[in-house]
Amino acid sequence: MCGIAGFFWQSDQAAGSGAQEETLVRIDAMTAALHHRGPDSGGTWADARAGIALGHRRLAIVDLSPAGHQPMASVSGRYWLTYNGEIYNHSALRRRLEAQGRAPTWAGTSDTETLLAAIKAWGLDTALSRAVGMFALALWDSAERRLFLARDRLGEKPLYYGWQGEGATARFLFGSELKALTAHPACERRIRSAAIAQLMRHSYVGAEHCIYEGLAKVPPGGIVSLSAERPEPVVRRYWSAAEVAATTPRIEVSPEEAVDQLEALLLEAVEGQMMSDVPLGAFLSGGIDSATITALMQRLSDRPVRSFSIGFHSKRYNEAEHAKAVAAHLGTDHTELYVGDEELRAVVPRLPTMYDEPFADSSQIPTHLVAAMAREHVTVALSGDGGDELFAGYDRYRQFDRFARQMHRIPRGLRGLGARAVRTLPPRLLDRVLGRLQPVAEGKEPHAQRLARLADYAASRDVTALHRALVSRARTPLALVPGVEEPEDSLLAPDPRLEALAPPERMMALDTGAYLPDDILAKVDRATMACALESRAPFLDHRVVEFAWSLPLDLKLRGGIQKWALRQVLYRHVPQALVDRPKMGFEVPVATWLRGPLRDWAEALIAPERLAREGFLDPTEVHRLWDAHQSGREVWAMQLWNVLMFQAWLEAETADRARAQAA
Numbered sequence: 001m002c003g004i005a006g007f008f009w010q011s012d013q014a015a016g017s018g019a020q021e022e023t024l025v026r027i028d029a030m031t032a033a034l035h036h037r038g039p040d041s042g043g044t045w046a047d048a049r050a051g052i053a054l055g056h057r058r059l060a061i062v063d064l065s066p067a068g069h070q071p072m073a074s075v076s077g078r079y080w081l082t083y084n085g086e087i088y089n090h091s092a093l094r095r096r097l098e099a100q101g102r103a104p105t106w107a108g109t110s111d112t113e114t115l116l117a118a119i120k121a122w123g124l125d126t127a128l129s130r131a132v133g134m135f136a137l138a139l140w141d142s143a144e145r146r147l148f149l150a151r152d153r154l155g156e157k158p159l160y161y162g163w164q165g166e167g168a169t170a171r172f173l174f175g176s177e178l179k180a181l182t183a184h185p186a187c188e189r190r191i192r193s194a195a196i197a198q199l200m201r202h203s204y205v206g207a208e209h210c211i212y213e214g215l216a217k218v219p220p221g222g223i224v225s226l227s228a229e230r231p232e233p234v235v236r237r238y239w240s241a242a243e244v245a246a247t248t249p250r251i252e253v254s255p256e257e258a259v260d261q262l263e264a265l266l267l268e269a270v271e272g273q274m275m276s277d278v279p280l281g282a283f284l285s286g287g288i289d290s291a292t293i294t295a296l297m298q299r300l301s302d303r304p305v306r307s308f309s310i311g312f313h314s315k316r317y318n319e320a321e322h323a324k325a326v327a328a329h330l331g332t333d334h335t336e337l338y339v340g341d342e343e344l345r346a347v348v349p350r351l352p353t354m355y356d357e358p359f360a361d362s363s364q365i366p367t368h369l370v371a372a373m374a375r376e377h378v379t380v381a382l383s384g385d386g387g388d389e390l391f392a393g394y395d396r397y398r399q400f401d402r403f404a405r406q407m408h409r410i411p412r413g414l415r416g417l418g419a420r421a422v423r424t425l426p427p428r429l430l431d432r433v434l435g436r437l438q439p440v441a442e443g444k445e446p447h448a449q450r451l452a453r454l455a456d457y458a459a460s461r462d463v464t465a466l467h468r469a470l471v472s473r474a475r476t477p478l479a480l481v482p483g484v485e486e487p488e489d490s491l492l493a494p495d496p497r498l499e500a501l502a503p504p505e506r507m508m509a510l511d512t513g514a515y516l517p518d519d520i521l522a523k524v525d526r527a528t529m530a531c532a533l534e535s536r537a538p539f540l541d542h543r544v545v546e547f548a549w550s551l552p553l554d555l556k557l558r559g560g561i562q563k564w565a566l567r568q569v570l571y572r573h574v575p576q577a578l579v580d581r582p583k584m585g586f587e588v589p590v591a592t593w594l595r596g597p598l599r600d601w602a603e604a605l606i607a608p609e610r611l612a613r614e615g616f617l618d619p620t621e622v623h624r625l626w627d628a629h630q631s632g633r634e635v636w637a638m639q640l641w642n643v644l645m646f647q648a649w650l651e652a653e654t655a656d657r658a659r660a661q662a663a
Contacts, residue, residue: 002037002038002056002057002058002059002070002083002084002085002176003031003034003035003036003037003038003056003057003084003175003176003177003180003529004034004054004055004056004057004082004083004084004136004137004138004159004174004175004176005027005030005031005033005034005054005055005056005082005174005175005176005180005181005183006027006030006052006053006054006055006082006138006173006174006175007026007027007030007052007053007171007172007173007174007184007186008051008052008053008147008171008172008174008226009051009170009171009172010051010170010228010231011048011049011050011051011228019048019049020046020047020048020049022048023046023048023053024044024046024053026053026184026185027044027046027053027054027055028044028055029183029184030055030173030175030180030181030183030184031043031044031055031056031057031180032183033175033177033179033180033182033183034055034057034175034176034177034179034180035057036529036530036531036532037057037059037084037176037177037529037532038056038057038058038059038532039057039059039532040058040059040060041057041058041060041069042055042056042057042058043055043056043058043069043070043071044056044071045071045073045080047142050142050145051145051228052080052140052147054071054080054082054138054140055071055082055180056070056071056082056083058070059379059532059534060277060278061086061276061277061278061379061380061534062086062090062109062110062111062275062276062277063108063109063110063111063277064277064278065108067107067108067109067110067113068108068110068112068113070082070083070112072112072113072116073116074104074116074117074119074120075104075105075117075120076120077142078120078141078142078143079116079119079120079139079140079141079142080139080140080142081112081115081116081119081137081138081139081140082137082138083112083115083135083136083137083138084135084136084137084157084159084176085133085134085135085136085137085152085156085157086111086133086134086135086273086275086534086536087111087114087115087131087132087133087135088132088133088272088273088275088541089131089132089133089272090111090114090115090131090133091114093114093118093130093131094106094114094117096130097114097117097118097121100121102117102120102121103117103121104117104120111133115127115131115137118130118131119139124139124148124150124223125223125238128150128223128238129238129239132272132541132542132543133152134152134154134156134157134536134537134540135150135151135152135157136149136150136151136152136157136158136159136176136218137149137150138174144227145227145228145229146225146226146227147172147225147226147227148223148224148225149161149174149218149223149224149225150218150222150223150224150238151218151219151220151221151222152220152221153220153221153239153241153540153542153545154220154221154241154386154512154516154517154521154537154540154542154545155219155220155221155516155517155518155521156517156521156525156537156540157176157525158176158177158217158522158525159174159175159176159217159218160173160174160175160176160177160178160181160210160215160216160217160218161173161174161215161216161217161218161224161233162174162181162210162212162214162215162216162233163214163231163233164181164184164186164187164188164214164215165186165188169186170186171184171186172226172231172233173186173187173215177356177526178210178211178212178215178356178357179353179356181215182356182656182660185660187212188212188213188214189212189653189657190212190213190214191211191212191213191616191650191653192209192210192211192212192213193481193483193484193616194209194484194485194486194487195209195210195211195487196211196358196481196484196616196617196646197477197478197480197481197484197485197486197487198477198486198487198489199211199358199360199642199645199646200473200474200477200480200481200639200642200643200646201472201473201474201475201477201486202471202472202473202515202518202519203359203360203361203473203519203638203641203642203645204359204360204361204518204519204522205357205358205359205518206489206514206518206519207219207487207488207489207490207514207518208235209487209489210357211357211358211649218235219235219237220239220241220513220517221237221238221239221240221241222235222236222237222238223235223236223237223238239542240513241509241512241513241545242490242495242497242498242509242513243497244545244546244549245498245501245505245508245509245512245549246495246497246498246500246501246509247497248546248549248550249550250550250551250552251550251551251552255555255565255568258551258555258565259565259568259569261547262547262548262551262565262566262569263569263572265541265543265544265547266292266293266296266538266539266544266569267296267299267300268541268543269538269539269541269543269544270293270296270297270300270382270538271300272538272541273382273536273538273541274297274300274301274382276379276380278378278379278380279306279377279378279379279380280306280378280379280380280381280382281305281306281307281308281374281377281378281380281381281382282294282297282305282306282307282308282332282381282382282383283307283308283309283370283374283381283382283383283384283535284307284308284309284323284326284327284332284334285309285319285322285323285384285586286309286319286320286321286322286323286324286325286326286579287319287322287384287579288384288387288393288563288566288567288570288579289384289385289386289387289388289393289539289563289566290323290383290384291323291326291384291570291574291578291579292384292387292566292569292570292573293382293383293384293538293539294307294326294327294330294332294382295326295330295570295573295574296538296573297382298330298331298332298573299573304331304332304333305330305332305333306332306333306335306374306377306378307323307327307330307332307333307334307335308334308335308336308337308370308373308374308377308381309323309324309327309334309335309336309337309370310336310337310338310339310366310369310370310373310586311323311336311337311338311339312338312339312340312366313338313340314589320336320338322578322579322581323336324336325578326574326578326579329574329575329578330573330574335373335374335377337369337370337373339366339369341589341593341597343369344365344366344369344588345593345597345598347365347368347369348365348598348601348648349648350368350530351364351365351645351648352645352648352649352651352652352653353652354368354526354527354530355522355523355526355649356649357649358645358646358649358650359522359523359526359645360473360638360641360642360644360645360646361519361523362587362588362590362638362641363523363586363587363588364523364526364527365588366586366588367523367524367527367528367586368527368528368530368531371527371528371530371531371533371535372530372531372533374533375531375532375533378533379532379533379534380533380534380535380536381528381533381534381535381536382535382536382537382538383524383535383536383537384537384539385516385520385521385524385535385537385539385540386516386520386537386539386540386545387539387563387566388563389508389511389512389515389516390508390512390539390544390545390548390549391548391556391562391563391564391565391566392504392508392553392556392557392562392563393562393563394511394562395562396470396471396507397504397507397508397557397562398504398557398560398562399470400466400467400470400503400504400507401502401503401504401557403457403458403460403466403470442589442591442592443589443590443591443592443635443637444591444635445634445635446632446633446634446635449634449635456469456475457469457470463503463506464491464494467491467503467506467507467510468491470507471491471507471511471515473638473639473642474638474639474642479618479621480617480618480621480622480639480643481616481617481618482618489514490510490513490514491510491514494506494510495509495513498510502553504553504557505553512545521537524537551565567579567580590637590638590640590641591629591635591637594629594630594637594640594641595629595630595632599630602626602640602644603626605644605647605648605651606619606622606623606626606643606644606647608623614650616646616650617643617646617647622643625639625640625643626640
C-alpha cells in the first residue's frame, strides 16, 4: 500500500532548468505529505517541459527490493506510473503476457511492473478489466502527453483531483489524500458549502464531490483523462456496480449448489489476497463477515493465522468475547486489545488530520485503534468489509422490505394522517407510558423520538424517498446549512436501471455504489494508512461481487435470516452457536460522551458567536439539537457528531492554512 501524488499543467515546452528544479520541489512537498501511507521509501519524477510531475510513497508489500520503486517507467520509456494498491492476480497476468510473447524482460517481481507491461500490451482499459485488485493510479503517456487517473472497481483506494488556480499558474492536482493537494501552493482551499450539507446528511462528503471547490474524487471503476490539447477532465467508467446489480442474470441452482459455488469463489479470492512478502493477519470481530474470511484464511494456511480484535469493557458494545471463541475454534494466533472510554476519546483530536476531509462515522475511532494494534504485529490485514452490502447484512434491508410492502398496501394519504397523529401526541407522555413497558438503554432514542422518526418513514412518498430517509443521519440537513442546495448524488437521482430490482436489492445496490466507498472504505483506508497498515477485503474481489448479484434475493434474505448463503459457508467451518447473534458493529458511546467528558470540547467548537463568525452552520439549529440532547428529552448524537467533526476539521484546516501562508 502506498500514497501517490502529482500535478499537470500546460507547459510551454521551453522550460529551463529552473522550472525543473521548482517542479521537483513542489512534487517533493506533495509526496512528503503522504509519508504515513508509505514509510518505507519515496520517489518523484518530473518533466517540466512536458508539464508533468509524479510522486510516490511506498509501503513495501510485494517485491521488497528496489525493483519495485516508483514512479516506474515502462521499458520503452513511453509510460510512467505511480500506483497505490495491489494486483492480486499479477502472476497470472505475467504468464498471459509471456504466452502472448508480449512480456518484457522482467526486472523484478512487483505488480507495478506487471501492470505497466499489461498497459503497454493491451491498453489501460483492457489491462484494468483483466486485473483483480484494489488500486488508485496515475499514468503518464509521454508520446501523446496524456494523463490518466484510475480507481479500482469498488473504490477501496482513494484518489482526489482537480484544476486549481488560473491562467499560467493553474495546475491540475491529484493525490491519495487532500493533504497532498493542499501542499501545493496552487490549491485554493475554498470550502464548498453544499458539501457540508451532504456531510450533515450522510456523515461523509460522498460521490464524486469534495469539501473544496474545484476538486473531486475519481469514481469507483472510473478513469479520468486529460491532455495539453484537451485539458478539461473526461470521466468514464470501465466497471459499474449499478450496472452489475441491474443486469446480472440470477442463477437457477439449488441452495446447496449456490453455497458450494460461493465458498469456492471466496476461497479463491482469499487465497489471492494472502499474497504478501510481509507478515499478514486478519481483523476478527466475531461477526459473520470477518469470521468467514478468517476461517477461509486458516483453511488455506499451514500455520496459525494472526487475528486481531478490539474489546470494550461495556458488554453492550463488546464483541471481543465472541471473536475470542471463534479464534479458539479455528486455532488462530489471536491478539485482543481492550480499551476504555479514555483510550477511545484520545483518538478524537487526531481525527481531523487523519481524515483530512470532514468525516463523521464514529466507528472511525475503534477502527483506528484495532489497526494500530494489528500494525505492531503485521503489515497486511484482511477484513470482512463488503459482506453486508452484498449479502443483505444490514437490518435496514429487512426494515426497508417491510416498510416498502406496507407502503404499497396503505394509501399515502392515510399514512400521512397516521404520521401526523403520532406527532400530535405529547412526547413526555409517550416516553413515560412506553418507558414503563420497555426501558430505553442509555444513549438510545427515547420512545417518542423513535416513533416520530418511524412516522417520517411511513409518510415517505415512495420507495426512493423511504430509502433516502432510512440512510440519512440528518433528514433535513439544509436546516443546519441554510442557503445551499445539496449536491446531486445517487440517492437524489438514483440510476433508473435499478428500478426493476426488489426494494432491498435496490437499497443494496445504492449502498454498494455510495455508502460502501464513501463511508466504509474511506474510514478503513484512513484508519489503517494512518499507521501504515494495508487492509484488504476479499468480499470486494469483483468476481465475488458479480457472483453475489447472480444470487436470488431469497438466498440472501431468507425467512427473515440475513446473509443466509454466506452463513451456510461459515457454518461449514465454525459452529453456528458461536456466530449466530444480533449484529453489533463498532459502536461507541458518543451520546454519553457529549453529555459528559466531551461536553466542554464540543461547546467550544459550537459556541454561537463562533458559528456566526465562520458562517457555515446555523447557530440556532445547532443549539436546538444541542439543548435537546443535553436535556435528555432527545438523542441527537449522530447529527451532532457530524457538526462537531466538521467544526474540528475546520479548526485544523484554518490552522494549517495559516502555517502554510506564514511559510
